[in-house]
Amino acid sequence: MRTYKALAVCWSFAALTSMKLVILAFFGAVASATTLLDRNLVYISPFHDHPQFGRDTRELHARHLRNGRRQVQAASAFDDEHYPTFYGGDFSNSPFVWNGGLNFTHSVASGDPFDTSVLLWTRAVPLTNETSPGPDQSVPVCVSYKVFTSPSLSGKPVNSGEAFTSYDVDFTVKVEATGLKADTKYWYFFADCTNPSSVSPTGVTRTISHPDTPAHLVNGGKDLTLAVFSCSQYQRGYFNAYGVGAHNTSADIFVHLGDYIYESLGNGAGIGRQVLGRELATIHDYRQRLNQYRTDVSLVFAHQNAPWIAVWKLAAVRAYHEWMPVRQVAADDKLRIWRNFQIGKLLDLTMLDTRQYDRDLTDVYYNTDYVNTIAAYPNRSLMGLDQENWFFNSLSESKYRGAVWRIVGQQIVFTQLNESGHFDLDAWDGYRANRQRVLDHLYRGRIDNTIVLSGDSHANWVSDLAHPNDTSYDPVTGHGAIGVEFAGTAVSSSSSFGTNIQPAAADKISDVLVAVNRNLQWSEGSYRGFYTLTINPNTLTATYWAMNSTSSANLDAFVSAKFVVKNGQ
Ligand SMILES: *[C@@H]1O[C@H](CO)[C@@H](O)[C@H](O)[C@H]1NC(C)=O
Ligand SMILES: *[C@@H]1O[C@H](CO)[C@@H](O)[C@H](O)[C@H]1NC(C)=O
Ligand SMILES: *[C@@H]1O[C@H](CO)[C@@H](O)[C@H](O)[C@H]1NC(C)=O
Ligand SMILES: *[C@@H]1O[C@H](CO)[C@@H](O)[C@H](O)[C@H]1NC(C)=O
Ligand SMILES: *[C@@H]1O[C@H](CO)[C@@H](O)[C@H](O)[C@H]1NC(C)=O
Ligand SMILES: *[C@@H]1O[C@H](CO)[C@@H](O)[C@H](O)[C@H]1NC(C)=O
Numbered sequence: 001m002r003t004y005k006a007l008a009v010c011w012s013f014a015a016l017t018s019m020k021l022v023i024l025a026f027f028g029a030v031a032s033a034t035t036l037l038d039r040n041l042v043y044i045s046p047f048h049d050h051p052q053f054g055r056d057t058r059e060l061h062a063r064h065l066r067n068g069r070r071q072v073q074a075a076s077a078f079d080d081e082h083y084p085t086f087y088g089g090d091f092s093n094s095p096f097v098w099n100g101g102l103n104f105t106h107s108v109a110s111g112d113p114f115d116t117s118v119l120l121w122t123r124a125v126p127l128t129n130e131t132s133p134g135p136d137q138s139v140p141v142c143v144s145y146k147v148f149t150s151p152s153l154s155g156k157p158v159n160s161g162e163a164f165t166s167y168d169v170d171f172t173v174k175v176e177a178t179g180l181k182a183d184t185k186y187w188y189f190f191a192d193c194t195n196p197s198s199v200s201p202t203g204v205t206r207t208i209s210h211p212d213t214p215a216h217l218v219n220g221g222k223d224l225t226l227a228v229f230s231c232s233q234y235q236r237g238y239f240n241a242y243g244v245g246a247h248n249t250s251a252d253i254f255v256h257l258g259d260y261i262y263e264s265l266g267n268g269a270g271i272g273r274q275v276l277g278r279e280l281a282t283i284h285d286y287r288q289r290l291n292q293y294r295t296d297v298s299l300v301f302a303h304q305n306a307p308w309i310a311v312w313k314l315a316a317v318r319a320y321h322e323w324m325p326v327r328q329v330a331a332d333d334k335l336r337i338w339r340n341f342q343i344g345k346l347l348d349l350t351m352l353d354t355r356q357y358d359r360d361l362t363d364v365y366y367n368t369d370y371v372n373t374i375a376a377y378p379n380r381s382l383m384g385l386d387q388e389n390w391f392f393n394s395l396s397e398s399k400y401r402g403a404v405w406r407i408v409g410q411q412i413v414f415t416q417l418n419e420s421g422h423f424d425l426d427a428w429d430g431y432r433a434n435r436q437r438v439l440d441h442l443y444r445g446r447i448d449n450t451i452v453l454s455g456d457s458h459a460n461w462v463s464d465l466a467h468p469n470d471t472s473y474d475p476v477t478g479h480g481a482i483g484v485e486f487a488g489t490a491v492s493s494s495s496s497f498g499t500n501i502q503p504a505a506a507d508k509i510s511d512v513l514v515a516v517n518r519n520l521q522w523s524e525g526s527y528r529g530f531y532t533l534t535i536n537p538n539t540l541t542a543t544y545w546a547m548n549s550t551s552s553a554n555l556d557a558f559v560s561a562k563f564v565v566k567n568g569q
Helices: 030-039 057-071 215-221 240-248 283-293 297-305 317-323 368-374 384-400 432-444 503-516
Strands: 009-011 021-026 096-098 108-111 118-123 141-148 159-165 172-177 185-192 195-199 203-206 224-229 253-256 307-310 339-343 347-351 405-409 450-454 460-465 483-487 520-524 529-535 539-547 557-566
Touching: 030 057, 030 159, 096 141, 108 185, 108 203, 108 297, 118 141, 118 185, 118 203, 141 172, 159 172, 172 185, 172 317, 203 297, 224 240, 240 253, 240 297, 240 529, 240 539, 240 557, 283 317, 347 384, 384 405, 384 432, 405 529, 450 460, 460 557, 483 557, 503 520, 520 557
Parallel strands: 108 307, 224 253, 253 307, 347 405, 405 450, 450 483
Antiparallel strands: 009 021, 021 096, 108 118, 118 172, 141 159, 141 185, 185 195, 185 203, 224 529, 339 347, 460 483, 460 520, 529 539, 539 557
């Protein structure tokens, strides 16, 4: 019997091994009754402070108490409501936990690293069979987690704990590992509380620098590498790009810019990638889709081996928060995922939501002509007033605190792209005044070294950011530019230049676009892939990776282009 002083919780498994449920006894105050439910962040996010939408853990606990015992005790035991006692304890306030075995069906993941903490994720599904159909929704599942500083998982864990999950949240678990050291790599796993030898795969994660760490000391003085992804459509191809990112680059953090899943069905049968279910509408649909996407071997490997920082596009809020290791930024705002990471004085990574949050009317294909007439209205916003003010403050604050680079992770292409008179009104080209306000803020505030990251377009684009008032801007030398945009192609979604377009044909289109669009330096539309950003105080290097084929699971890829941005230039 072990006693957890901090929680005043005592475990009592030994005498109950024949049961499929065991008793978890709380000797402490009743106030601690929901501690293990509350530690699993998927219950509180995204609806904390909105109990009418959320998972009220007090209510869940009460339900566990009410129904749990009835499933393992003969009815006669309850004739006089005389609850079983054990080691002399009073169990009248004790729920049962599942002890019939767990399956960590989707390995592990981690995300949103800070200097002293990181989120750890897993999914712990009760093992069931015909004779043991598993717990109904009234029984919680208990997992423990342990964090170590070496892959041998030896010594005392630097952080550990237990948390409950249940049917209510699709058996997902998201806990915050705390008390960690900055810029440090960690190994972690989850286990079944009732059977510690039943463990998840071991995951690898890391923390980032303290915001005040001098730029040259960030990441222990070594380059820091971000791998940047967008647009992974299961039925269109295998997610090899994630695998190449994890196996073949030295990426420290994976950044995802949206379209992590797609709502549509398509037809992936030809490559063995038919999606389950239907066009997404309900929480069940979203969970099923995330569940299926997260079986791709490259995606599983990438989640297991590095922390991710993601912003969404098409995912229902609750399922997204359940399945993704993202932090909930504002307790009373389920939709707010715009947030900032200060990685020492080397950089700020500012993640925006240019998709959902307070975004004014967009082009949804039947209204293109109308949106064209309003695209330049000054009162149109891509992110809403709150987020826009926060974004501008984040940029100014980053400059003020002396960070070398400002990296803005957001979903859609920023630079104007004139495609023979057509503009993508679903990108910043549909919100021109908002784009101008961003450039104005950078230009007026003399905020330099800003790097905008974008996805969404299913093609690669590299552009200078230049303010129109600065007539000294020279697209050949880059003189006068105030930043750079790196827009990346899709992990697997079809090229916007035409499905399966061949490199030679795509390059012809690119040549025309680069000639017509002054700020555009490079364009490539054939290959699926991703890019990395390798960052130090002097340079930021973007390396574009192209996948040879996404119609099978493989790690064949090559570097298609490399760009270096020099500090101050
Ligand atoms: C565990 O889950 C995986 C993934 O869903 C499945 O392939 C496997 O059969 C499950 N194992 C057991 C013992 O149920
Ligand atoms: C937005 O600006 C346009 C053009 O200036 C104007 O016609 C429109 O009424 C404005 N809309 C709102 C809601 O203020
Ligand atoms: C877009 O490009 C076309 C030529 O392809 C040109 O006629 C047109 O003026 C351009 N529009 C803008 C706003 O630059
Ligand atoms: C750019 O020039 C215009 C016209 O001279 C001026 O109104 C505007 O304030 C300038 N913008 C910035 C950011 O300096
Ligand atoms: C991948 O494509 C590149 C460029 O065409 C080629 O050089 C390389 O040999 C290909 N790799 C494989 C494994 O086919
Ligand atoms: C990536 O690594 C894997 C396994 O280490 C290897 O098989 C594959 O050829 C590598 N791919 C590239 C593009 O280097």
